[in-house]
Amino acid sequence: MPELPEVETIVRGLKEPLEGKAILGVEVLQPDLLREAPESFATGVEGSRILVVTRRGKNVVLTLNPDDVLVVNLGMTGRLLVPGAESTHPGIRFSLSGGSRLVYDDVRRFGVLERLTPRQWADRSRTLGPDPLEPGFTARHLEAALSRSRSPVRSWLLDQHKVAGIGNIYANEALYRAGIHPARRGASVTRDEVLALHRSLRTVLRSAIHRRGTTLRDYRDATGEPGAFSNELRVYGRTGLPCRRCGMMIRRVVFGNRSAFFCPGCQPPTSPETP
DNA sequence: AGTGTATCCTGCAGGC
């Protein structure tokens, strides 16, 4: 569910309420959210202080004093909620200093909370691709990486080891805005198309952050508020509706186990230069 | 290396 813009919105909302707080107690209601025994997780984080809340790709990263990193992947329906937001499916409850609380809530429980050493986290982080909003993600980098890929460009964008943070919504939206069919092979994407994709990825993600993410059904930020980018979607979930640019019907195809949405007029299956 | 498939899990919408 949550992709880069949603996770970024969550992280921004958590900084003020969490940074500097101590974790006094942990209540594990759903042990399958963890990769270790609930008791060792609880005793491991209890007594720690939350120094800083950041994001890496789709992961929420809580740096704990003294030597722990709490990495939260929200899966499809995970939420990190502060007091005031309603929790319907609480999985882990953290009681914090100052009488505050943090609840990890997750209907489907695809999410994972992991307690890692800084070293383990660094090793993990190294396996992830660059963040598309960081300066390191250049058009040159994208062109070089894509040219080596024979997989469909939409699948490539979803691979967190290639680029970190893009999910199915923004992959489809960026490809539409760049005029690239989602099933095109990475290496078939022309230089001009790569430039357009690089630009559209960054604009779509920035604009979605500005709208505080996309809420279709489950996504909520730390205070329980939905995001407003849903109104800006051009192809995702718009099967059968007219393209806002050319009027042709938006189509849905399934590959790589995920739905892909595209406009047959604006995103021809082969590049326009090589008919 | 890449891809199709299945799996984890719950809830909701739509068809009959």
Next chain:
DNA sequence: TGCCTGCAGGATACAC
């Protein structure tokens, strides 16, 4: 109303 199917912002393991 109830039952069934399909679908969902993710990630991973497997066989080919």
